[in-house]
Amino acid sequence: MKTYSKRIKYLKTLIKENxxxxxxxxxxxxxxxNAKFIESVEAHVALNIDPKYANQQLRTSLILPNGTGKNINLAVFTEPDYVAEALNFGANIAGSDDLIEEISAGKINFDLLITTPQLMPKLAKLGRILGPKGLMPSPKSGTVTQNIKEAIKEFKKGKLEYRADKTGIVHLSFGKMQFSESELKENLLALYNSLEKNKPIGVKGKYFKSFYICTTMSPSLKLELSSFKA
Structure with missing residues (x-):
């Protein structure tokens, strides 16, 4: 039986509606x-999809209008001659074969990895390391691109990648508690619209099963889906 702290029990009493x-x-x-640190604001969206089927998988990216409130460590895998250029564009880490060696050794100090289509074959052997961590670059997410400069700029501005897990649920942080209500709403609407736009072609029947939001340390609130279009 799940037990809750006194704080969570109290917060649950403030939630009067279903x-x-x-x-x-x-x-x-x-x-x-009201935790003693700046909490993230999260969305947890259950979709009527079964990702084991190729036409029901969801992996994409979006740019949140007001950013995520997080500083991301961004790495670029590139040719040796372009390492300095990638760092100059704003990458936190950039490398060539040396970066592959670090990743192979389990040294992963980044939240996002960007590369070009030509170099993807070199990263293939790292799939077993990067894949489970959600760090394998993908064209769908915008992390495999010819325009490294623009990709770095977008991800630093607040572009983020998301995917449905194996149970069809999308987990995503869309802001921080210091954001205004209007900033959080704009980001949340951007997420909803992105989910709609990228609805897998294999979806049958109702797409959204449930949509909850919460902070890092709060109980979750169920959203009325009709209010997104109000």
């Missing part, structure tokens, strides 16, 4: 997100 509109949910989160 579901909330987007506006009311964000307003309530701003009240109950």
């Amino acid at each position: 579901s909330y509109s987007v506006d009311n949910a964000i307003s309530l989160l701003k009240q109950i997100g």
